[in-house]
Amino acid sequence: DGGITQSPKYLFRKEGQNVTLSCEQNLNHDAMYWYRQDPGQGLRLIYYSQIVNDFQKGDIAEGYSVSREKKESFPLTVTSAQKNPTAFYLCASRNSMSPDTQYFGPGTRLTVL
Amino acid sequence: QKEVEQNSGPLSVPEGAIASLNCTYSDRGSQSFFWYRQYSGKSPELIMFIYSNGDKEDGRFTAQLNKASQYVSLLIRDSQPSDSATYLCAVKGGSGGSNYKLTFGKGTLLTVNP
Numbered sequence: 001d002g003g004i005t006q007s008p009k010y011l012f013r014k015e016g017q018n019v020t021l022s023c024e025q026n027l028n029h030d031a032m033y034w035y036r037q038d039p040g041q042g043l044r045l046i047y048y049s050q051i052v053n054d055f056q057k058g059d060i061a062e063g064y065s066v067s068r069e070k071k072e073s074f075p076l077t078v079t080s081a082q083k084n085p086t087a088f089y090l091c092a093s094r095n096s097m098s099p100d101t102q103y104f105g106p107g108t109r110l111t112v113l
Numbered sequence: 114q115k116e117v118e119q120n121s122g123p124l125s126v127p128e129g130a131i132a133s134l135n136c137t138y139s140d141r142g143s144q145s146f147f148w149y150r151q152y153s154g155k156s157p158e159l160i161m162f163i164y165s166n167g168d169k170e171d172g173r174f175t176a177q178l179n180k181a182s183q184y185v186s187l188l189i190r191d192s193q194p195s196d197s198a199t200y201l202c203a204v205k206g207g208s209g210g211s212n213y214k215l216t217f218g219k220g221t222l223l224t225v226n227p
Contacts, residue, residue: 041219042219043157045215050213058214090157101159102159104156105156106155106156107156
């Protein structure tokens with residue numbers, strides 16, 4: 001069963017704690033992305049990675065960190081430096097072959113108390 | 114800064130009518146255009162993509178692109194209550210090395226009334 005998985009679906013953390021969100025894909029896609037969505041807002045790009053061991057900052061990278069040690073995995077860490085971490089986090093992957101489109105995982109809803 | 118603008122809605126149409134969703138973009142060099150549907154609490158799912166000027170049809174959905182006017186639209190024919198969702202317009206390519214990134218609009222909420 002191919003696809004993108006994110007875990008957990010819901011996550012609660014206390015303010016000041018770091019938390020890591022999981023994203024795994026078995027689609028053999030090269031590129032992976034992390035987005036953040038706030039209520040009534042579009043998706044904003046946090047980080048993206050086009051190949052293993054390489055990643056670039058998106059539009060709102062401050063307070064976040066990522067790694068890409070394996071092609072299938074692109075975990076996102078929300079650090080205590082992120083001032084407003086409560087949001088819906090979406091991971092996506094892209095097949096660089098045609099059609100050149102991004103597909104999304106089910107998302108993780110993070111609430112910081 | 115690239116911008117993608119959508120009317121936030123809500124857009125309300127009766128069942129069986131045509132729903133028309135619009136999107137404008139600021140970067141004239143943008144190359145690829147995507148429409149995603151997002152149900153409440155769920156992740157976006159790709160409906161259509163379009164690269165060339167003109168119309169592209171897929172079932173009840175038609176995407177229209179006019180690069181001269183920097184305008185892309187999505188028409189949904191024979192709208193059904195199950196089409197009620199937020200529709201996100203996304204744009205790729207253009208200036209600033211953005212060939213690998215999508216810029217999203219805030220989305221238009223569509224409600225189809227039975």
